[in-house]
Amino acid sequence: LHGVGVSVVNALSTKVSVEIKTDGYRWTQDYKLGVPTAALERHEATDETGTSVTFWADGDIFETTEYSFETLSRRFQEMAFLNKGLTIKLTDERESAKAVAGAD
Incomplete structure (x- = not known):
């Protein structure tokens, strides 16, 4: 998103779910209206790397979603x-x- 990162996506969304595969594990964290709903959670071990971001754009901010x-x-x-x-x-x-x- 124009190099500004997930922090802006988080600020403009009603919900964001992030999954990160790094440092030998899969990590997840969810946010609601920019605030974490739980602590960063470590899951199973993995050799994979990558990041997945799922977001729900805030209809109160955007004209259309x-x-x-x-x-x-x-x-x-x-x-x-x-x-x-x-x-x-x-x-x-x-x-x-x-x-x-x-x-x-």
């Missing part, structure tokens, strides 16, 4: 191309996307 999957996909593809070793996985969990994905 409906995003174009295609626009985000293109932007993330550009970011991954410009940053060697970066993999970005974009998942659309909206009910409308699930209905389309399951249609024959």
